[in-house]
Amino acid sequence: MPKQEIEIPKVWIMKNPLKFPAFVKNPIPTFLKLLKEHDGLCQIKMTQRYAYMTDRPEIIRHFLQKNHKNYIKTSIVKNSLKKQIGNGLLTSDGDYWLKQRRAIQPGFHRKRLEAISHIMIREINDYLDNIMDAYAESGAVFDMHKEMTHLAYKIVSKSLFSGSLSDEKLDLIEETINSAQEQIVNEVRQPFMIPWLWLKGDIRKTNLLRKEADEEIYKAIRERRESGEKHDDLLDMLLETEYEDGTGMTEQQLRDEALILYVAxxxxSANAMTWAWYLITSHPEIEEELLKSSYDILGNDSPSFEKLRELGYSxxxxxxxxRLYPPAWITDREPLEDDETEGIRIKKGQDIIALIYSVHHNAKYWENPEEFKPERFTPENKKKHVPFSYLPFGGGPRLCIGNNFALMEMQFVLVEMVRRYKFEIIKDQQIELNPLITLRPRYGIKMKVSNG
Ligand code: HEM
Structure with a gap:
């Protein structure tokens, strides 16, 4: 234990029930205020138990990286997420997680990403030819968040199952995921509503949908296995995965990991791309630079895996x-044993939350943090970042396994779209954060588009 233990301030958030609705709607302002008042570390209680909350990079580094073995995913993940999407990379811990991570990580190698890049570019162009072109022709107002969600969904589902599931079946899986997510958020933020959700039939509906979606995924796995066909997609990657003893995954494991890649x-990516277009259209000089740099490298050609390195500005x-809109705005862990770092005692069993949003908006680590300045991320400037002050993909051994997949996807989308279209953001709309499991815009982001 530390010689001189530091007292960590305690805050009971629900003490004033009048503030509850605003907190449930968006807890970020309350969290930011608390962390500012308490120098980046406090203990918060929502309903029953206290949890530590911090935006101090050195503490976050401690529990995500330095002493990560002492920390497991919290009961939210174990009770809610695992129940909905299964036991796999995102939701497991300890030896099972390590075994899965060791087996799956090599599957995300360069050659696989290169093969997937062709699927991505095909899907992006198909989407732009069929949907974005129609908006450009009609001049109709559309919601960029809805569109980017649709596009990201198409990209990940085709990267997973390429030709193995029809669009209709993929829609079923999308509906299942949306309904499961809604249920998780309800369980976490308003646990007292669960009996009501049962009575209303919402939980039963989610369970039925999941059963149907499961059957389709199992069918796709079986058919792919039996056909022996190679598609060079993420399902092939999972099917080829081998443990150290040379065995592969069971059907149940394949289903769980596939669904997890889908959800994660x-x-x-959809949220990151939406916020990117919001920021780009609000900063004409950055749009200009993005357009120029994309043309300089690609001319009128499609982007490719080989060109990614050169597309540095995107x-x-x-x-x-x-940084400004981290899609994963929060992450948390449960300590298995008592621990200490920076003179602070961390009690066994008391969850610890890293408020990634707050780290990214903190003036201690970012000059004029609210300004959108892509030059913060030139290779030179990146060297100056404080370790663990930038964590969009988490940190330590549980760093996002799909980070290169996601960055490639988003770069392709940006450089394709900026060259084909000119976007205009609709004035006087309400842009507000909606921090669910990921950071969405609450009312979407309305835009118009014309051919660029
Ligand atoms: C902009 C896009 C993305 C962001 C911001 C993001 C963010 C994150 C973060 C923060 C974590 C760590 C969570 C924690 O430590 O508690 C994570 C884990 C994970 N992500 Fe991503 N992710 C993105 C895209 C993807 C994609 C495209 C895939 C798959 C194709 C993916 C698959 C996963 C998986 C499987 C894990 C769990 C890894 C493990 O625990 O071993 N993610 N992601």
Missing amino acids: GHET LQVIEETM
Whole structure:
């Protein structure tokens, strides 16, 4: 134990029930205020138990990286997420997680990403030819968040199952995921509503949908296995995965990991791309630079895996977008044993939350943090970042396994769209954060588009 233990301030958030609705709607302002008042570390209680909450990079580094073995995913993940999407990379801990991570990580190698890049570019162009072109022709107002969600969904589902599931079946899986997510958020934020959700039939509906979606995923896995066909997609990657003893995954494991890649790899990228377009259209000089740099490298050609390195400015724009709007705005862990770091005692069993949003908006680590400045992410400037002050993909051994997949996808989307279209943001609309599991815009982001 530390010689001189530091007292960590305690705050009971629900003490004033009048503030509850505003907190449930968006807890970020309350969290930011608390962390500012308490120098980046406090203990908060919502309903029953206290949890530590911090935005101090050195503490976050401690529990995500330095002493990560002492920390497991919290009961939210174990009770809610695992129940909905299964036991796999995102939701497991300890030896099972390590075994899965060791087996799956090599599957995300360069050659696989290169093969997937062709699927991505095909899907992006198909989407732009069929949907965005129609908006450009009609001049109709559309919601960029809805569109980017649709596009990200198409990209991840085709990268997973390429030709193995029809669009109709993929829609069923999308509906299942949306309904499961809604249920998780309700369980976490308003646990007292659960009996009512049962009575209303919402929980039963989610369970039925999941059963149907499961059957389709199992069918796709079986058919792919039996056909022996190679598609060079993420399902092939999972099917080829081998443990150290040379065995592969069972059907149940394949289903769980496939669904997890779906869930983890869909809404996160969609939100990042939506916020990127919001920021780009609000900063004409950055749009100009993005357009120029994309043309300089690609002319009128499609982007490719080989060209990614040269498309550095698009990467900077994405990285800076995820600083201001981190799709995974929060992450948390449960300590297995008592621990200490920076003179602070961390009690066994008391969850610890990293408020990633607050780290990214903190003036201690970012000059003029509210300004959108992609040059913060030039290779030179990146060297100056404080370790663990930028965590869009988490940190330590549980760093996002799909980070290169996501960055490639978002770079392709940005450089394709900026060259084909000119976007205009509709004035006087309400742009507000909606921090669910990921950071969405509450009312979407309305835009118009014309051919660029
Ligand atoms: C902009 C896009 C994305 C963001 C911001 C993001 C963010 C994150 C974060 C913060 C974590 C760590 C969570 C924690 O430590 O508690 C994570 C884990 C994970 N992500 Fe992503 N992600 C993105 C895209 C993707 C994609 C495209 C895939 C798959 C194709 C993916 C698959 C996963 C998986 C499987 C894990 C769990 C890894 C493990 O625990 O071993 N993510 N992601």
